[in-house]
Amino acid sequence: MNDEQPAMSVRDLGVSGWIMVVLLSIGALLLLRARFTSEASTLRFLIDETMGSDRTADIVPFRDEDARWRAVAGGKPLALSFVGFSSLDPMDRFFVAQRYFRCVYAVFPAAVHVVPAGVIVNDARPLIDNPLNADDSWLRANGIGAHVIVEKAIDGSIDTRVHRAGAATP
Amino acid sequence: MMLGVIYLLIVAGAGYALMRLVDRKLRRDAMERVGLAASLGMTVVPMILFWLAIVGVDVSGRVIWIMGLVAGAVIAWDFLRSSERQKSICWPKLRGAEWVILVIGGALLTWSAAEIASDSLIEGVSIWDAFSIWMLKAKVIAAGGLQPMPAYFHELSLSYSHLDYPLGVPILAAGAFAFTGGEADESLKLPQVLVLIGLVATLMSTLMRFVPVVLAVLLTAIAISSFAVVRFGGSGTADLTMVMMTAALLSRLLAWHHSGHVADAILAGVFAGGAIFTKNEGLAIAVIYVGSFVVAALVARRRSGARTSRGTILIPLVAGATSLAWLIWIAPIPRTHEDYGGRLTIGNVVSNLDRTGEIARSFWSSMSDLGGWGGVWFILPACAVLGIRRFHRRDPAASATIITWSILVLHWLTVVLALIISPWEVREVAGVALDRVLSHSAPCAVTLIAMHLSTMHRSPGA
Numbered sequence: 001m002n003d004e005q006p007a008m009s010v011r012d013l014g015v016s017g018w019i020m021v022v023l024l025s026i027g028a029l030l031l032l033r034a035r036f037t038s039e040a041s042t043l044r045f046l047i048d049e050t051m052g053s054d055r056t057a058d059i060v061p062f063r064d065e066d067a068r069w070r071a072v073a074g075g076k077p078l079a080l081s082f083v084g085f086s087s088l089d090p091m092d093r094f095f096v097a098q099r100y101f102r103c104v105y106a107v108f109p110a111a112v113h114v115v116p117a118g119v120i121v122n123d124a125r126p127l128i129d130n131p132l133n134a135d136d137s138w139l140r141a142n143g144i145g146a147h148v149i150v151e152k153a154i155d156g157s158i159d160t161r162v163h164r165a166g167a168a169t170p
Numbered sequence: 171m172m173l174g175v176i177y178l179l180i181v182a183g184a185g186y187a188l189m190r191l192v193d194r195k196l197r198r199d200a201m202e203r204v205g206l207a208a209s210l211g212m213t214v215v216p217m218i219l220f221w222l223a224i225v226g227v228d229v230s231g232r233v234i235w236i237m238g239l240v241a242g243a244v245i246a247w248d249f250l251r252s253s254e255r256q257k258s259i260c261w262p263k264l265r266g267a268e269w270v271i272l273v274i275g276g277a278l279l280t281w282s283a284a285e286i287a288s289d290s291l292i293e294g295v296s297i298w299d300a301f302s303i304w305m306l307k308a309k310v311i312a313a314g315g316l317q318p319m320p321a322y323f324h325e326l327s328l329s330y331s332h333l334d335y336p337l338g339v340p341i342l343a344a345g346a347f348a349f350t351g352g353e354a355d356e357s358l359k360l361p362q363v364l365v366l367i368g369l370v371a372t373l374m375s376t377l378m379r380f381v382p383v384v385l386a387v388l389l390t391a392i393a394i395s396s397f398a399v400v401r402f403g404g405s406g407t408a409d410l411t412m413v414m415m416t417a418a419l420l421s422r423l424l425a426w427h428h429s430g431h432v433a434d435a436i437l438a439g440v441f442a443g444g445a446i447f448t449k450n451e452g453l454a455i456a457v458i459y460v461g462s463f464v465v466a467a468l469v470a471r472r473r474s475g476a477r478t479s480r481g482t483i484l485i486p487l488v489a490g491a492t493s494l495a496w497l498i499w500i501a502p503i504p505r506t507h508e509d510y511g512g513r514l515t516i517g518n519v520v521s522n523l524d525r526t527g528e529i530a531r532s533f534w535s536s537m538s539d540l541g542g543w544g545g546v547w548f549i550l551p552a553c554a555v556l557g558i559r560r561f562h563r564r565d566p567a568a569s570a571t572i573i574t575w576s577i578l579v580l581h582w583l584t585v586v587l588a589l590i591i592s593p594w595e596v597r598e599v600a601g602v603a604l605d606r607v608l609s610h611s612a613p614c615a616v617t618l619i620a621m622h623l624s625t626m627h628r629s630p631g632a
Contacts, residue, residue: 010382027545028395031391108306
C-alpha cells in the first residue's frame, strides 16, 4: 500500500490498465443513464411538467394518510381491524401490513392495538388471522380513542369506518 | 434549516475533536480529515447519546449543545497548540483522456450524491423499512428516552417488529429531531447528509493511496451509485451508514496494516464498534474485517519472530469496549423476528441447503444488472486477473490485497449463510435485501479494483 500519493498517473497505465479504465467508464455511464431513468427522477420530471417545479417538494408520499391517522387518533390509542382480507393473497398482505405499520409510525407515541395480547406481528399474516375483539367495553377499558375498521368487500372495494365507544359507526 | 446545519456541524466537530485527540502526531490531507471527522462523528455521537440515554439522560437539544461546546473547546485547544502543517492534496495537471474520466466520474458522483441528499432532505420517510423500523425507533427514543426501557422494546401485545435492531441510526435521527424541534419527517433523515459526506471523503482518501485522483473519483462514484445505495441512501434506513462504516473500517485497518500506528488501530476499533451499533449484520462484518487483519498480523509477526503489534490487541479491545453497553442492553429484548443468531444451527443449515441454487441465481441476477451495478462485479475479477502482480510476494502490498479479498469472500459467504437459515422465503428475502447487502461490500470491491489497477502501469522501458 502506498502511504503517500500514488507514484503513477493515469498516463502511466499499460494496455490492461486502460482496458479496465475504459470498462469502468462505460460502467459509470450505464449507472448515470440509470439515474436519469430512475423511478424518483421520472416522478419528479412528471410533477415538474404537470404541476410546476415549485410543487415538487409538496408531493410527499403518505403525508395525507398520516394526517388522517393522526386526526382519527386525536392523540389517544387506536384500535385497528382488518376485515375481509386473506392472508393467502400477497396483495392483501401488502396492503394490510403497509396500512398497519404506517399507522403505527404516524400516530406514535399513541399505541395502535391490532391483535389480541400476546400475538406478535412481524408481517401481515397475524394482522389478518388474529383480529381484535374490540367491543365498546374493551375500548372504554383501554382508553381507546377510536376503532378503525378497514373492510374489503367481495368486489374488491375497500371501505374504512371509524367507531368510537358509545357512538354509532359513521 | 439553520439548526439542522448546526447539528451536523456539532456531530462532525465531535468526530474531528476525537480524531485530533487520538492522533495529534499524524499528518493527514484535507480529504482524509473530512472523511474521518464526518464518519467518526456519525460513529461516536450516537454511542455517547446511547450511553447517556441508558443512564437516564434523554436525547435533547441541551445535551447536544453541551457536546458541541466540549468538541469546540477541544478543537480550539488543538488549534492553539498545534503548529504542524497538514498535508495538502496533490492535484495533478490533467490532459486529454484524464479529463474525460473526471467528467464521467464527477457527473455520476454529483448526480448520485444530489439524489441521495434530496431524498434525505425533501422526500419524507416513505420506504417501508424506514418507517416501520428505523425512524419509528427514532420516534420512540425522542418521545421518552431509553430509561426506563420504553414499552416498545418489551410490550409484545403492541406488536411492533424488529425490536432488537441496533440504535445507532435511530438515536442520531432522534438527536436531529430533538435539536431542530421540527416536524419528524423533515428532521429525522437529516444525518444522512453527513453520512454521505463521510462516505465519499473516506472512500476517496482510501482510493487515492492506490490510484490517481481521477480514478479515485470514478471508483467512488461507482461505489455510491449502485441502485441500492441511491434508492436506500436517503430513505432513512441504516444501509448508507453501514456502507460508510465498512469504508471507514477498511480504511483504518489498511492504514494500520501499512504503518502500524496505534491511532489507526484505535480508530479501526471505534469503527468496528460503530458497525455493531448500526445493523445486526454489523457484528459479523466487524468480526470478519477485524479478524482478518488481526489474524494476518499475528501470522506475519510469528513468521518474522517480531513482537506482537499493540494493534492486534487494541482493535478488538476498543471494538468490544465501544459496543459492550449495547450488547448488554439488547440481551433481554425478545427476539420476535429473524433472530439469525438463534437460527444458526447445523441442523438448520443442513436442512436448508437446497436453497443454494436459488441463492446463486439471486446473486447472479443482482450482480449482472448493469444498470444497478455498472458491471463492477465483472470488472473486479478481470482486474484481479490482469493485475495478478498484486498477489506476488515481491509486492510489499500483496498481503493487504489478499486480506481484502478474504474479507470480501467471507462477507459474501456470511450473506449466503444468512440466506440459507433465513425464516423468510429465500426468493422473497433475496429480492428485497440482496442488493442492499451487496452494497455494504462495495467499498471493499472498489478498493480491490484500485489495488490491482495500481500494478497495471507500463514497464519503465516500454
